[in-house]
Amino acid sequence: MTNQPRKWGGDLLFLLENLILKDFRIRYRNMSLGVLWSLINPLVMMGVMVFIFSKVITGNKEIKAYPLFILCGLIPYNFFTAAVLTGTTSIMDSAGLVKRVAVPREVVPVASVLSNCVHLLIQFGLLIAFALFFHLPPAASWLWLPVVWALYIVFVCGLALGASAVNVFIRDTRYVVESFNLVLFWLVPIFYQFSDIQDKYKNIVKFNPVAALVMAMRNILIDRQPPAESLVRNMAIAAVFTSIVGLWLFRHLKPRFYEHL
Numbered sequence: 001m002t003n004q005p006r007k008w009g010g011d012l013l014f015l016l017e018n019l020i021l022k023d024f025r026i027r028y029r030n031m032s033l034g035v036l037w038s039l040i041n042p043l044v045m046m047g048v049m050v051f052i053f054s055k056v057i058t059g060n061k062e063i064k065a066y067p068l069f070i071l072c073g074l075i076p077y078n079f080f081t082a083a084v085l086t087g088t089t090s091i092m093d094s095a096g097l098v099k100r101v102a103v104p105r106e107v108v109p110v111a112s113v114l115s116n117c118v119h120l121l122i123q124f125g126l127l128i129a130f131a132l133f134f135h136l137p138p139a140a141s142w143l144w145l146p147v148v149w150a151l152y153i154v155f156v157c158g159l160a161l162g163a164s165a166v167n168v169f170i171r172d173t174r175y176v177v178e179s180f181n182l183v184l185f186w187l188v189p190i191f192y193q194f195s196d197i198q199d200k201y202k203n204i205v206k207f208n209p210v211a212a213l214v215m216a217m218r219n220i221l222i223d224r225q226p227p228a229e230s231l232v233r234n235m236a237i238a239a240v241f242t243s244i245v246g247l248w249l250f251r252h253l254k255p256r257f258y259e260h261l
Contacts, residue, residue: 006245015104015107015111016107016110016111016114019107019111019112019115019196020111020114020115021115023086023112024228031203038119038122039079039122039123039126042071042078042126043126045070046067046071047087049074049190050066050067050071051191052191053066056065062224063129064075064134065131065134065136067130068127068130068131068133068134068136068222069218069222070131071126071127072127072214072217072218072221072222073188073189073190073214073217074190075126076152076213076214076217077184077210078123079120079123079152079156080156080181080210080235081181081184083112083116083156084113084156084160084163084177084181085174086112086160086179087109087112087113087156087157087159087160087161087164088109088160088163088164088173088177089167089173089174090108090111090112090130090261091108091159091164091165091167091168091257091261092167092168092171095261098258099258105250105254105257106161106247106250106251108164109157109160109164109250110123110157110161112164113156114153115237117153121242127221131221136222141220141221141223141224141225141226142220142221144220145217145220146228147232148213148217148231148232148235149208149213151209151236151238151239152213152235152239154210154239154243155209155235155239158239158241158242158244158245158246158247159242160246161246161247161250162245162246162249163246164250165229165254165257166253168253168257168260169253169260184210187205187208188211188214189205189211189215194215206230206231206234207234207238209235209238210232212238213231213235213243214234215227215231216231216235
């Protein structure tokens with residue numbers, strides 16, 4: 001007779017909170033600098049990219065507040081790559097919990113994505129510090145930040161739901177995600193301007209939610225104006241589409257999780 005997981009009758013928010021804290025603790029376990037790595041990594045990458053693309057390659061010298069410009073690209077990209085990868089492996093990483101207790105399994109990849117929001121909040125402090133350094137104090141446009149980031153996080157949660165379900169059956173999924181993340185670095189305008197892209201590719205870039213958030217962040221923090229309406233619309237479409245498809249795929253596959261974990 002097949003062992004079935006015990007019925008879970010606990011508090012959903014309590015479960016979500018504990019999964020987020022577990023992921024956070026595991027990430028920085030045995031690290032002497034702990035959460036400081038959330039600041040060190042983007043600072044090092046920003047420093048290297050500013051040096052290469054403004055000193056060695058001089059085409060970007062005229063970009064306003066170039067270090068902040070770079071951070072507006074790096075932070076959304078880093079969040080995406082980390083959240084999607086950890087979300088993809090979340091069901092496998094929590095196989096013991098999923099097999100023993102009938103938790104709402106959808107919460108596992110969602111908690112994995114939300115755990116990356118802790119690092120995101122730390123890096124937001126870095127963004128604000130650089131904005132103030134370049135004499136770009138808070139403005140009315142900053143009210144758009146929670147809106148665009150909420151859409152972005154919903155979009156990533158949808159991807160994590162779908163990828164985590166597929167990864168249970170096709171273990172190569174995580175390596176596909178890792179390869180895609182490497183390619184994505186060049187497809188997002190992190191160190192170059194949107195205006196540098198050829199016209200025939202601009203609409204494609206706008207429909208990339210990662211690139212859309214990067215450009216929206218620059219509108220808000222550097223240009224001090226609301227993000228372009230087309231960017232917000234495209235992000236909303238992506239958020240709704242991926243969340244619906246990801247949730248449907250997850251619920252379609254989850255009845256067979258137990259036999260593959």
